Amino acid sequence: MNKGVPLAEALALYHRAADRAPAPVLADIDTLLNAYHPDHARSSAIKLTVGVNAGDECQRDLADLLQAETFIDEANLAGAPVTDVDVLVVGGGGAGCAAALTASEQGARVLLATKLRLGDSNTVMAEGGIQAAIDPEDSVQCHIQDTLRGGHYGGDPALVAAMAGDGPDVLRWLINLGMQFETTPGGDLQTRRAGGMSVARLVYCRDYTGLEMMRVLREAVIQHRSIEVWEQSPVVELLSNEHGQKCVGAVVTSLIDGQVRIVRTRSVILATGGLGRLHLNGFPTSNHLGATGDGLVLAYRIGAKLRDLDSFQYHPTGLVNTPHLSGKLVTEAVRAAGAVLLNGNARRFIDELQPRDVVCAAIVRECAEGRGVDINGQRVGVWLDTPHLEQSQPGLLEKQFPNLMTRTRVSGIDPRAEPLLVYPTLHYQNGGAVIDANGATTVPGLFAAGELAGGIHGRNRIMGNALLDIISFGRRAGIAATATRDRGPKKVTLEHVNRLRRALTLAGMPMSRRSPQVLPPYAAKGLWNH
Amino acid sequence: MSSTITDADRQQVVTLTINGVTVSVNKGMTLVEAAWHAGISRVTSVGCLEGVCGSCRVMLGRGKEVTVGLACQTFVEAGIEVVFLPAASAPRHHYEIDDFQDGWDIHARFHEIFPEASRCRHCHGCVRSCPKGIAVEDGIALAAAGRYRDAGETFIECVMCELCDVACPELIAPAHVGLFCRRVTAHFHLRPPNLIFRLEAIRQSRMEPDHE
Numbered sequence A: 001m002n003k004g005v006p007l008a009e010a011l012a013l014y015h016r017a018a019d020r021a022p023a024p025v026l027a028d029i030d031t032l033l034n035a036y037h038p039d040h041a042r043s044s045a046i047k048l049t050v051g052v053n054a055g056d057e058c059q060r061d062l063a064d065l066l067q068a069e070t071f072i073d074e075a076n077l078a079g080a081p082v083t084d085v086d087v088l089v090v091g092g093g094g095a096g097c098a099a100a101l102t103a104s105e106q107g108a109r110v111l112l113a114t115k116l117r118l119g120d121s122n123t124v125m126a127e128g129g130i131q132a133a134i135d136p137e138d139s140v141q142c143h144i145q146d147t148l149r150g151g152h153y154g155g156d157p158a159l160v161a162a163m164a165g166d167g168p169d170v171l172r173w174l175i176n177l178g179m180q181f182e183t184t185p186g187g188d189l190q191t192r193r194a195g196g197m198s199v200a201r202l203v204y205c206r207d208y209t210g211l212e213m214m215r216v217l218r219e220a221v222i223q224h225r226s227i228e229v230w231e232q233s234p235v236v237e238l239l240s241n242e243h244g245q246k247c248v249g250a251v252v253t254s255l256i257d258g259q260v261r262i263v264r265t266r267s268v269i270l271a272t273g274g275l276g277r278l279h280l281n282g283f284p285t286s287n288h289l290g291a292t293g294d295g296l297v298l299a300y301r302i303g304a305k306l307r308d309l310d311s312f313q314y315h316p317t318g319l320v321n322t323p324h325l326s327g328k329l330v331t332e333a334v335r336a337a338g339a340v341l342l343n344g345n346a347r348r349f350i351d352e353l354q355p356r357d358v359v360c361a362a363i364v365r366e367c368a369e370g371r372g373v374d375i376n377g378q379r380v381g382v383w384l385d386t387p388h389l390e391q392s393q394p395g396l397l398e399k400q401f402p403n404l405m406t407r408t409r410v411s412g413i414d415p416r417a418e419p420l421l422v423y424p425t426l427h428y429q430n431g432g433a434v435i436d437a438n439g440a441t442t443v444p445g446l447f448a449a450g451e452l453a454g455g456i457h458g459r460n461r462i463m464g465n466a467l468l469d470i471i472s473f474g475r476r477a478g479i480a481a482t483a484t485r486d487r488g489p490k491k492v493t494l495e496h497v498n499r500l501r502r503a504l505t506l507a508g509m510p511m512s513r514r515s516p517q518v519l520p521p522y523a524a525k526g527l528w529n530h
Numbered sequence B: 001m002s003s004t005i006t007d008a009d010r011q012q013v014v015t016l017t018i019n020g021v022t023v024s025v026n027k028g029m030t031l032v033e034a035a036w037h038a039g040i041s042r043v044t045s046v047g048c049l050e051g052v053c054g055s056c057r058v059m060l061g062r063g064k065e066v067t068v069g070l071a072c073q074t075f076v077e078a079g080i081e082v083v084f085l086p087a088a089s090a091p092r093h094h095y096e097i098d099d100f101q102d103g104w105d106i107h108a109r110f111h112e113i114f115p116e117a118s119r120c121r122h123c124h125g126c127v128r129s130c131p132k133g134i135a136v137e138d139g140i141a142l143a144a145a146g147r148y149r150d151a152g153e154t155f156i157e158c159v160m161c162e163l164c165d166v167a168c169p170e171l172i173a174p175a176h177v178g179l180f181c182r183r184v185t186a187h188f189h190l191r192p193p194n195l196i197f198r199l200e201a202i203r204q205s206r207m208e209p210d211h212e
């Protein structure tokens, strides 16, 4: 990468630049994306060698984890305590809680095992809102169209229709559980329009939509009489029947004391969320600490088909000002409100309201070609011109973006006085486990919901559809997982692990690497050295 | 303060203790980063790193003064003693929102579920411990008086760290009281016409004979 404009020099240029000239017109979007979007970066994707997706494109770092050894062998299981439940839900974010609540509504005994604390999730961090077609101008059909278009027509129309059709009832369900939303003076739910929507469809709760959703779901789960919750309890392997063909349970460990436990079930619902903390292609992330793609690894090893493993959303404006804020989101709404992007020479370089993938690629281009702002040769970014926004609309930042202001204040940064340094941040996993409209994966007994599942958002997700997706498919999976009333497993085995191990050996792949990752190395270092 | 100064600051080294272990780290780090950097074991209570998940609860000792906070939002200081707190224990107050038949007896139900809420002794313990600066004590008073909507509004920024629960000598569990207030407000009072209209339209279209 070319070195950029040194910070001090860039700041001086920034302060001297009087006018904000219009952004140059973008000649060719495809050329820009192909050259600079991280998904297209040379060496980003490789072809998988083993497993159900052999031959498919997959991001390189993820491929390493999918084609790896497990932590668990038969010896670990001998003598491990066994718990029997009807449904095991893996993951305590929005999708997992919705699945657990719905399964227990159906009368199932439910165990929810989650890696960290219940509610530690990407869900709690969502700010923007949740989509549902409730505006008089809007329709479910229109929601379907917008979602498919936004995903570059890569989504599965049946899944999109299921999700969009659920939208209004998802809101009713959340309200019944006690979630609040912004309302108009007449009592209607307030809707607003965001990128990719043809009408106003985003409902929200201040800029704390995910927090409000998560704390209500968390409380409902904790209070529920027939849901048991194990916190600090990552699932590190699934269990299959003697043919390795059906999921019949899981292996749970403890972050506190390392104990291994076996859970035997009729169905397992994976709801482990995304993978930002794998820092694909070396990117920082907006995701919570537990987002290490564990569910993809577990699902793949037991034979579930995955899809779009080479497609990720990099949010254009992640903070780079100080290391501890690295990758933290500055919501798109700041650009929508009028903040422009400037390179190290204090020039605009892209229409800031282009789709996320395009703006992202443009920022990467500026920095790669030496027009970024260089901080001590360690970090690089471009300016998000918040002071100019503040000048043109005094008080706006404080009023509309209290969350951003609080976070930067803690670090001694005032976005009203100095521009923020931003660079794209790994935000969302577009693909994931292949599911049907019931959340069933291609492996019997195994369901998937939420960010882990693929096929809904195609190759690009539009704002507000993730929060809808997790509740819609969380509930669907919760119902379907309890409908299979077979008499439960007799034998739990690691047959599927042996199968993958054989395939790895045959393919001459290295067996040194183990997965799932559970925690990023920088955090695990302190966690595991007892 | 500009980002340049923050960067320069980072060259300075400060010494503190985390979970009893003495560590020397660079200034400008949060307590979470310092714990990772020093390889402090068993720090599992870390989540969003943004101050919204309420997990990384720490006790902070500066000389005789002891406070609490969130580790991802607190920066290292020389000499400070940091202890990562264990997860909160299971709640003592139980209800399911579907237990409530209608809203007319909600006041009685509230005091059955949270009998301690009317015994606040105004010690400010909850307010002092809240990392979000919430007027917890006022919220409890509103709840005890049956003003659930206003009480709930007080807790809009609550991240469920439950530090106020730990602080409360009357075992009121203010965090859960706050959430109760927010939940019953939505559960009983949020009846948006636009949503109801759309739900009914969808129901009717499903009943049409040509709907498969």
Ligand SMILES: Cc1cc2nc3c(=O)[nH]c(=O)nc-3n(C[C@H](O)[C@H](O)[C@H](O)COP(=O)(O)OP(=O)(O)OC[C@H]3O[C@@H](n4cnc5c(N)ncnc54)[C@H](O)[C@@H]3O)c2cc1C
Binding pocket: A090, A091, A092, A093, A094, A095, A096, A113, A114, A115, A116, A117, A119, A120, A121, A122, A123, A124, A125, A126, A127, A128, A129, A130, A131, A210, A233, A234, A235, A236, A271, A272, A273, A274, A286, A287, A288, A290, A291, A292, A294, A295, A329, A427, A428, A449, A450, A451, A452, A463, A464, A465, A466, A467, A468, A470, A516, A518
């Ligand atoms: C900063 C930010 C802002 C966002 N804003 C919006 C928005 O405005 N609107 C919108 O629609 N979407 C938004 N999104 C996306 C959306 O929040 C997520 O896609 C969605 O919440 C994912 O929900 P989930 O339940 O699938 O996963 P999560 O909420 O991430 O939950 C997954 C859970 O599984 C646990 N887990 C992981 N691995 C294991 C394991 N091995 N064993 C046990 N448990 C495990 C995790 O600890 C976590 O608790 C945003 C995301 C971020 C990061």
Ligand code: SF4
Binding pocket: B054, B129, B130, B131, B132, B133, B134, B136, B155, B157, B158, B159, B160, B161, B162, B163, B164, B165, B174, B175, B178
């Ligand atoms: S009100 Fe209580 S639980 Fe909520 S943020 Fe404050 S201290 Fe934490």
Ligand code: SF4
Binding pocket: B119, B120, B121, B122, B123, B124, B125, B126, B127, B136, B137, B140, B167, B168, B169, B170, B171, B172, B174
């Ligand atoms: S800590 Fe408890 S008793 Fe003290 S002011 Fe708060 S609610 Fe009242």
